[in-house]
Amino acid sequence: MQTQTMTDAMRPPFPAETGAGVYSNKLGMWVFLASDVMFFTALIGSYIVLRFGMSSPWAQPGAVLNVPLTGLNTFLLICSSVSMVKAYAAIADGKKYFLRKVPGKTLQDGGLKFWMLITIICGAGFVGVQMVEYIKLVGHGFTPAGFREGSLLAEHALADPVKYGAGAAGMYGSTFFTMTGFHGFHVTCGVISMLYLYFTKVLPEKYSAQDYRGIEVIGLYWHFVDLVWIILFTIVYLI
């Protein structure tokens, strides 16, 4: 009996009342995202300092990296972000279903199950395309250490050292793989988390219009990952 009383006393009140006026899961995610802002700032800041502090020119945009392929990836991530927010809107309206016919409309109305699945597919697609990009880049000789000796890119860099940034290839490779790799890791974690939610909460219809905290919290994370990619795409691939 004594143990029971102690347990109850130790249990935090629910829903938690926080200083920010939101439930604790959401506050926790925002605090994590704030820390992640600093993490990516450190990476991007280091990249800027290394790139513009080097005497040798960096490789020109599009010379080494496959911009159309990454453009497709950016499109996938933007689509996944909008499908995530549509999933949020669907469950806020109590739409737990996959697709449902709406009288007077040609297109069926998507529910939480549909939009979450689209988000997972687009997210997994992003990771897949990034893997293909890495495999192709390494195959052409672009590694975290720079251009591999005897590779196609090393030959190009010898012929046109300014366009391919031959003098800064090592720094270019290490910063590129570090930044995009950490972002890819974030996307992978997001996809795994969404898959877990999909099978344990979304399909068994555990979310409702009254409680959809999990969807809102994973949504915040997913949009942040999209936001970071928007900045990375411009800085790494276009500038």
Add this chain to the structure above:
Amino acid sequence: MTTPAQPTATHVRPNYMLIWLYLFVMTIAEVLLAFELPVSRNLKLILLLVMAIWKAMLVALYFMHLKFERWRLRVIFLVPLPLAAILVTAVIMEKLR
């Protein structure tokens, strides 16, 4: 019996597909600006950064609903930004020394 926490959605819902269209069009504009348009390098740099920040703000304000959140919550996301600026400036100053 616990009461489920109600996520606060009392605002008018934004047109998410319109935001998606903005993001899509701006991404195409960025790629065109980077590779096709004959603009000076410095102007290109500024325009590309402005567009990237604009896109990031659209995501933060409308998809993450920061526009509709209370200031107490917005501050959590805004506080690291000046810290981030200080971090980058400090590293640049160290490099320039």
